[in-house]
Amino acid sequence: MSAAALPLWADWLVGTLVLAGAALALLGAWGLARLPGFFERVHMPAIIATGACWCVALATAVFFSVRDGVPAVFPLLAVGFAAVTVPIATIFLMRASLFRARQLGQDVPPNVSRAAPAPEDAPPPDRS
Amino acid sequence: MTPMLSWALPLALFMLALAMALALARLLKGPAAQDRVLALDTMYVIGMLLMLVLGLRYGSSHYFEAALLVALLGFASTMAMAKFLLRGEVIE
Numbered sequence: 001m002s003a004a005a006l007p008l009w010a011d012w013l014v015g016t017l018v019l020a021g022a023a024l025a026l027l028g029a030w031g032l033a034r035l036p037g038f039f040e041r042v043h044m045p046a047i048i049a050t051g052a053c054w055c056v057a058l059a060t061a062v063f064f065s066v067r068d069g070v071p072a073v074f075p076l077l078a079v080g081f082a083a084v085t086v087p088i089a090t091i092f093l094m095r096a097s098l099f100r101a102r103q104l105g106q107d108v109p110p111n112v113s114r115a116a117p118a119p120e121d122a123p124p125p126d127r128s
Numbered sequence: 129m130t131p132m133l134s135w136a137l138p139l140a141l142f143m144l145a146l147a148m149a150l151a152l153a154r155l156l157k158g159p160a161a162q163d164r165v166l167a168l169d170t171m172y173v174i175g176m177l178l179m180l181v182l183g184l185r186y187g188s189s190h191y192f193e194a195a196l197l198v199a200l201l202g203f204a205s206t207m208a209m210a211k212f213l214l215r216g217e218v219i220e
Contacts, residue, residue: 006130015136022140029147033154045170056180063184078195085203096213097162
């Protein structure tokens, strides 16, 4: 069903990395379910996209490298892709959320770009 | 099956499924639309991890393509929904 014979050190290394990755993913999802506001919650998937992704991808790389005898770098492609895309999506979502919070008149920092002024009369930014 | 992986991989799969259930709870509860989008994005990333761990479990590298596909679709859908929240339409 699974790997033929990994040496014992590779077995423990892969098992520890996979368990660490799953524990980090559980931690991030728990924070996502428990934290009170959106701007606290938006930090939580970051630990999944960095810590958990790196642990699981390194475990996959070690597993296939040791089993096949050739260095397997393809799992690092997934974590590289996540490292490029997840910050873009998160920042975009945060901007959308700030925009919606300003539209609703909630207490969020004012818009500092000149293209779209804030709905209420915001104080000018400190230029010192 | 090797001594540690025989119990570590099912345990990791269970923990990832639990993490996905927590994100699903936020998806169903989330007061605003952006909370739901964030929870869906998290579920996509956890789904990618789930695919990688399944590939380890069955000793096959074919799950890896599915993991990349899940990550790509998650990025595209999150960007589309964030754009919709920001502008009210996806393609202007």
